Amino acid sequence: MARNVYLSGAAVFLLLLLVPPMIQGADNGSVGLSIVAKPLHPIDKNMEAQVATIIKSRLLAFGIENVSVNTTINSSSGETLFVIRVFPVNSTDVELIKHVISDSGLLYLEFGGTVFATGADVTVPSGQYGLDLRRGPTVGYVGFQLSDKAQDKFKQVATHKVGGLLTSSSVLRSIL
Structure with a gap:
């Protein structure tokens, strides 16, 4: 019993000695951070590379530097x-x-405050994204297609919000 109390006391003492320098080091930017993340669903090798690139580019875009993203x-x-x-x-x-x-x-797409599609309803055809350098060095575009279900839901929502009847898919495209 006395040994357990001694070990507990020693652990608390070490903790009290080590925590302030660790906090100070974190505030001075002299510590590193490692995070292990697991995808919600299994992914293939091609998707692994895309996800790693996206994570790194998003962190860099938010001003976090010296980022490395590896898969294992x-x-x-x-x-x-x-x-x-x-x-x-x-x-x-x-x-x-x-x-x-x-x-x-x-990703949630909404019209007039009503969600009509999620990321599962959106597909981006190959080559339908990039930078529009005619408009500026940071102007991007993404062409996408909606599932039939999402298009139908959009028509219902837009008809209700606008008060008219939408029958043509070209009208849908022009509104989007």
Whole structure:
């Protein structure tokens, strides 16, 4: 019993000695951060590379520098894991990194406050995205197609909101 109390006391003492320098190091930007993320669904090698590129470019766009994103396979389950490393990182960057990695990536299309499509309803044909350099160096475009279900839902929502009848898919395209 006395040994357990001694070990617990020693652990608390070490914790009290080590935590302030760790916090100070985080505030000075002299610590690194590693995050292991697992996709919700299994993905193939091509998608792995795309996801890693997207994660890295989003973190860079939010001002997080010195980012590396690697993929690895969990040896016990065979699942793909993404290892995101940032060094140095300060305490304010940690929440931003968590937000960018975990809370982003959901797509909802709405009209007049009503959601009519999600990311599952959208497909981007190959080559239908890029930069429009005629408008400026940072102007991008993405051509996309909606599923039939999402188009029907949009027609219902738009008809209700606008008060008219939408029958032509060209009208749908011009509104989008």
